Amino acid sequence: MQIIGYVFIIIAFARLLAEGFERLGYPGFLGEITAGMILSAVLINMPRDQMELMAELGLFFLMISAGLEVTPEELHYAGRITVPLYALTYLVMFAVTLPFTGWTVSSDNIISAAILSTASAPIVVRLKRFFGEDFLHVALSYAVISEIMGLLIVYMVVRFHESPGHYEMILSSIIKDALFVGAILYANYLLGIKQKVRIIRFLRRLKSDEAVFGLFMVFSTSLAFISEEIGMHFSIGGFLAGLMMHSDLVGTKQYDRLTTIVSGVTYGIFAPIFFAWRGLNFETELSFVVIEFFVAIYIVRLALSTMAVRKTDLPTSIVRGAGIASFGVLGLLMGEIGFVSGVLSEHMYAMSSLASVLGIFTSATLGRLVNQRTSKNPGSLT
Template sequence: MEIIGYVFIIIAFARLLAEVFERLGYPGFLGEITAGMILSAVLVGMPRDQMELLAELGLFFLMISAGLEVTPEELHYAGRKTVPLYVATYIVMFLITIPFTGGVVGFDNIVSAAILSIASAPIVLRLKRFFGEGFLHVALSYAVISEIMGLFIVYMTVRFHESPGDYAPILLDILKDAIFIGGILYVNYLIGIKHKVMLIRFLRRLKSDEAVFGLFMVLSTSLAFISEEIGMHFTIGGFLAGLLMHSDLLGTKQYERLTTILSGVTYGIFAPIFFAWRGLNFETELSFVVIEFFVAIYTVRLLLSTLAVRKDGPSKSLVRGAGIASFGVLGLLIGEIGFVSGVLSEHMYAMSSLASVLGIFASATVGRIVNHRSSKKASKVS
């Protein structure tokens, strides 16, 4: 009953602040993170192990939802643009962190650059009317690729840290990861070519939406278990499950049945807990150096992203750049993993965490300002 009480308080307060932020024109998850920051000073006796498990479930469901947003074909097509942009962004972020680590190049720079190269899918979706449908898939693709690469980089860094000089097991793990992901995508290709109609007919015979959701959860948890066993983060398995179960494969009706239930479970229960938990564990330091770090990081990244995706005038290009340069909540998790594992110093953990949160606010604010000006121009014309 104790854990139920804490869950009730967190969800209720998180959803309350989410509504407030939505009314102010910001994404609701920022309110949920803020709720966690406020509650961190109040819920001091909270059973942390149980809450951490629920937060990890929240991340699991969010990654599944991210997978459902795109198809493998869209990811492949958009990846031609987003992978080079991600590589360029990562390199630039890596170079900018060097002065803030005393000119020393090491694990701090590798993990911090991974955190600072991430994009926020919720911000991208909020600004989608500026993107257009074609570019929306590119922006979502960047968000997904950057999140997966961020998790991959921090776990690879931890392995190098734990086994210095012994690279054979690490290379074997990378090979297993590649075979697993490649195998999943190949199975998706075979089903889409040969067994798509049979799968749709089978799902149509199921009498309830819960049966479709139950089968999907069996697939998701199975892939998550395999991901964890071969050394990847378990949420990558959830993402792959979502990527497999796209509308082209399931059929529109079955896809809608699945996403309706999943959306309710994710955004009604587990996502608020995950975002609030990230706020509860938020650690930073306030100093001139930290502000200087954020201003340098965000300015360079916004300019880089805007130039890379420029199209249809400066306003739309700026908003598109802000969507790509929106950092992300997953950066807080990556920072926590790096700090606990000893590959990220407390100083860089604090600075990267604050940059992630401020970057989300900054990108949302850029979108709001451009939206407000566009509305004013439209009203003057009419």
């Protein structure tokens, strides 16, 4: 009952602030993070192990939802644009962090660059009217790729830290990861060609939405278990499960049934806990160096993203750039993993975490300002 009480308080307060942020024109998850920051000073005796498990379930469902947003074909098509852009962004972020680490190359730079290269899918979705449908797929693809690559980079660094000199073992682990992802995508390709009709007919025979959801959860948790066992983050298995369950494979009706339930469970229960937990564990330091770090990072990244995805008119280019340069909540998770594992210093953990939160706020604010400007002057984007 004690745990249920804490869960009730967190969900209620997080959703309350989320509603307030939505009314101000910001994504609700920013209110949920803020709720966690406030509650961190109140819920001192909270059972952290149990709540961390709930937060991890939140991450699992969020990654499933991210997978359901795109299809493998869209990811492949958009990847031709977003993968080079992500690689360029990562290298630039790596270079920008060097002055703040004494011009020394270390795991601090590697992980901080991964954190600072991510994008926020909720921000992208909120700004989608400026993107156009084609670019929305590109922006969502960048957000998904940056989150997955960031998690993989962090886990690679942790592996090198835990097994120094054992390069054969690390290389075999990387090969297993690549084979696992490749096998899932190839299986999806084969099923889409040969078994699609059978799958749709089988799902149509199920009488309840709960049966569809139950089968999907068995499938997604199985992939999550396998991904964790081979050394990847469990949430990547959830993402791959969502990626496979696209409407072309399971049928539009079954896809709608599935997404409705997943969305309700995710954003009604587990996502508020995950975002609030990131706020509860948010640690930073406020100093001139930290603010200087964020300003340098954001200006460089916004300029890079705007030039890479530029449109004929400046407002649309800026909003597109802000969508790509929106950082992301998973950056806080990457920083936490790196810091707890001993591969990210406390100073860079604090600066990267603050940059992630401020980046989300700044990109959302830029989108709001352009939205207000275009609402008053509808011809400004044409």
